[in-house]
Amino acid sequence: MNNDDTQDTETSRPQTPSINSQSYAIPTTYSDHDSIIGDADAEDTTSSSSEDDGDSNEVNSGSITPMDSQSFDAIDSIITDEFNENSTDEFLHETLSLSKNIRTIDNGNDIPPAMVDIPKQIFESLSHAIENVDFSETLALQTRISGTINFKSLELKDLIDKTQGRLQVLNQRYETGVVVSRKLKENLDYSKRKIDEINSFLGTEYPIEFNEARDKILERHFEDND
């Protein structure tokens, strides 16, 4: 019963592996398969092959064929006989089939191989191959570049904001400065006119005092300059 289920799962696997099937084609070693199968239980294998694939006896194609899966099934049946107590565990069953194959490759090493979690090992080796790279230096470099750009961007933004504020203040001060400069010009013109009037009045009315005072002021002016 369990053998039949295993056969169904084995035969329902995709026959085209992800890697080139030609490179993984089992070479013409079907005599060995046959011997193993013959040693185990010829009736089970022949019955299963006749039930599943009646016309798949062409085993010399050089690629994975349904006959190959039948061979797997035959080996599985052997292992099932040997490890009968674990026959209900399908996952363990599959693991043991691979272990049996390894033992077969080792030319009759009777020590049973240790329990190896093949999917875990494959996953770990794949993870090791993919995650072996160290992007920390690159990430540090990128972080440094990003930090530098951010710092410069913030500095530029701060300067732009500050300059815009200063330009607005200067614009207002220019508006007031124009008014102030007009008023200043008016004051200066007024003062100039008044001073001319005073000078002319004092020069005509009090010429001696005016000249003395002017000389005194000019001398004081030069003394201050010295």
Added chain:
Amino acid sequence: MSDDTKLIPSSDDPLGINKLAVDYDYLMYKIDDYVQSIQLQTHSICMQHDKVIKEEIIEGIIDKNIAEFKALLESCNELENYFDMLEQISFISDTFRQRLDGICNELKTLKRGKVQRQDLRP
């Protein structure tokens, strides 16, 4: 890869497990090598970007802009000082005008007094 696997006697490896293991290891090696090359390319691109950003963009453009902005702010400070000076000069001219108006008033009173004295003189 295939040469190595061909050397394995077929009788020892009926299911091609050894070949599968070798091919799997080679596949892992190739994946590792490819990922390493991606890492190297990423690192070199990052170094190139770092050089371009540092030398051309930051030193060539951004630092220049920052220096120009700082010079502009200095000019703004200078201009603001000139506006302060203008307002102070305007204040001085206002007080000077008031003083001048006071002097004119004194002169007018002096002139008026002189005229009155000449009128009172017999």
